[in-house]
Amino acid sequence: MKRTRVVHALHAESPLDHILIKGWVRTRRDAKGFSFIEVNDGSCLKNIQVIVDESVPAFSSLADVNTGAAVAVDGALVASPGKGQKWEVHATELTLLGTADANTYPLQKKRHSDEFLRTIAHLRPRTNKYGALYRIRSESAFAVHRFFRDRGFHYVHTPIITGSDCEGAGELFRVTTLPTDTSGSAVPETDFFGKAAGLTVSGQLEAELAACALGDVYTFGPTFRAENSNTPRHAAEFWMIEPEMAFADLEDDMDLAEALVKNVTADVMATCHEDIDLFARFVDKALMKTLDAIVNQPYARVPYTEAIDILTRSGKNFEFPVKYGMDLQTEHERYLCEKKLKKPVIVFDYPKEIKPFYMRVNDDDRTVAAMDLLVPRIGELIGGSQREERYGVLKSRMLDSDMNTDDYWWYMDIRRFGTVPHAGFGLGFERFLMMITGITNIRDVIPFPRTPKHLEF
Numbered sequence: 224m225k226r227t228r229v230v231h232a233l234h235a236e237s238p239l240d241h242i243l244i245k246g247w248v249r250t251r252r253d254a255k256g257f258s259f260i261e262v263n264d265g266s267c268l269k270n271i272q273v274i275v276d277e278s279v280p281a282f283s284s285l286a287d288v289n290t291g292a293a294v295a296v297d298g299a300l301v302a303s304p305g306k307g308q309k310w311e312v313h314a315t316e317l318t319l320l321g322t323a324d325a326n327t328y329p330l331q332k333k334r335h336s337d338e339f340l341r342t343i344a345h346l347r348p349r350t351n352k353y354g355a356l357y358r359i360r361s362e363s364a365f366a367v368h369r370f371f372r373d374r375g376f377h378y379v380h381t382p383i384i385t386g387s388d389c390e391g392a393g394e395l396f397r398v399t400t401l402p403t404d405t406s407g408s409a410v411p412e413t414d415f416f417g418k419a420a421g422l423t424v425s426g427q428l429e430a431e432l433a434a435c436a437l438g439d440v441y442t443f444g445p446t447f448r449a450e451n452s453n454t455p456r457h458a459a460e461f462w463m464i465e466p467e468m469a470f471a472d473l474e475d476d477m478d479l480a481e482a483l484v485k486n487v488t489a490d491v492m493a494t495c496h497e498d499i500d501l502f503a504r505f506v507d508k509a510l511m512k513t514l515d516a517i518v519n520q521p522y523a524r525v526p527y528t529e530a531i532d533i534l535t536r537s538g539k540n541f542e543f544p545v546k547y548g549m550d551l552q553t554e555h556e557r558y559l560c561e562k563k564l565k566k567p568v569i570v571f572d573y574p575k576e577i578k579p580f581y582m583r584v585n586d587d588d589r590t591v592a593a594m595d596l597l598v599p600r601i602g603e604l605i606g607g608s609q610r611e612e613r614y615g616v617l618k619s620r621m622l623d624s625d626m627n628t629d630d631y632w633w634y635m636d637i638r639r640f641g642t643v644p645h646a647g648f649g650l651g652f653e654r655f656l657m658m659i660t661g662i663t664n665i666r667d668v669i670p671f672p673r674t675p676k677h678l679e680f
């Protein structure tokens with residue numbers, strides 16, 4: 224007989240004479256002549272209650288059926304007289320599939336700190352909170368794909384091993400097959416690729432090539448940055464969603480960014496309402512209010528110069544003093560959307576000196592057509608721009624940034640053959656998950672986080 228997932232059992236239309244449930248024991252409570260066992264199989268937040276009485280052969284060995292053990296339960300699905308559940312299972316047979324030692328199983332029936340749970344990342348999805356998070360992460364990814372597919376975007380796979388540094392920030396992890404002691408600054412001919420190779424920081428450059436053939440595309444994949452910033456918002460390995468549109472300008476880019484965030488948030492709130500509700504009750508009491516503002520209001524759009532004005536006039540004592548030409552820090556970004564405008568904010572037209580070579584230079588020659596979408600609690604969720612489509616301007620920007628233009632001949636070629644205005648952005652998937660769950664540390668929204676000095680699991 225095929226097992227029934229707990230989520231389906233809990234939503235059954237009518238009683239069932241025969242059902243097979245498989246999962247892990249959350250708790251066991253013994254009474255005289257019978258025991259209650261709560262079983263969870265990861266299909267939903269709720270457990271199913273199983274009643275085992277003396278007629279079940281395994282009854283005499285229930286002492287081994289501890290929290291954490293894996294079990295298979297044959298029985299009948301019947302209406303539950305108890306409060307809090309519609310159905311329960313009356314077992315006819317119980318098989319202990321895998322034991323869990325009661326003294327050493329790390330997940331006891333109490334609330335564990337996030338810090339502790341990070342040290343047992345192999346078991347944390349068995350808690351309510353992290354089980355919910357895994358499900359939300361999965362549904363969010365599908366919601367992203369649905370969003371783009373509904374709008375005719377094509378999904379492209381861009382390389383993970385690359386020879387180019389898209390953001391020009393020198394945060395590439397090196398990829399080599401040579402023993403570490405021979406890897407000096409120059410890459411020997413004998414290395415696998417015969418040239419410097421790294422893990423991608425962004426799929427944008429290749430996504431631009433695809434957009435200039437297929438029109439509207441997006442990537443959704445892992446990206447890697449060796450930035451040594453031990454913050455709650457940065458991971459060395461994270462997932463990015465990068466749409467790229469041909470025949471599009473900065474305004475189209477902002478419109479798409481706003482639509483994506485609204486749409487995917489609303490979608491996940493609907494598909495995962497039970498799991499989101501757990502975060503609203505136990506993690507962030509203001510979550511629903513924040514999400515409501517994200518889904519239901521038009522976002523503010525503020526030029527960088529005006530943002531600097533607002534921050535200067537705020538009278539706030541920021542850790543990083545505000546002045547024109549600086550990159551906005553998280554404290555500034557959060558002030559803008561949490562205190563000043565009380566909703567998501569798109570800041571655009573940044574000074575060209577603080578932005579990468581590929582962003583389109585505006586007519587004022589001082590700013591570029593860049594935009595960052597900032598959300599409450601997180602700060603920067605999205606970074607994007609209209610791209611420099613003019614060959615000559617691009618080349619001089621690359622030279623200004625000390626780039627070797629020979630390495631990027633293919634990127635520049637797109638500006639020689641049928642160049643068109645185009646634009647795109649990158650949305651950090653983990654930051655989105657922090658936003659939608661209220662979780663404040665990026666290490667808790669990715670199953671196995673990679674951060675400086677942490678490479679366990």
Ligand code: 4AD
Nearest residue numbers: 425427457458461465604605606607647648649651
């Ligand atoms: O602003 P970023 O650096 O933009 C790019 O990489 C562009 N090439 C994207 C594009 O236009 N196609 O990164 C985009 C987003 C940020 O807004 C942030 O949400 C996330 O990626 N991000 C990180 N998330 C987690 N850990 C890190 N270390 C991150 N760095 C960036």
Ligand code: MG
Nearest residue numbers: 595603605606
């Ligand atoms: Mg950015």
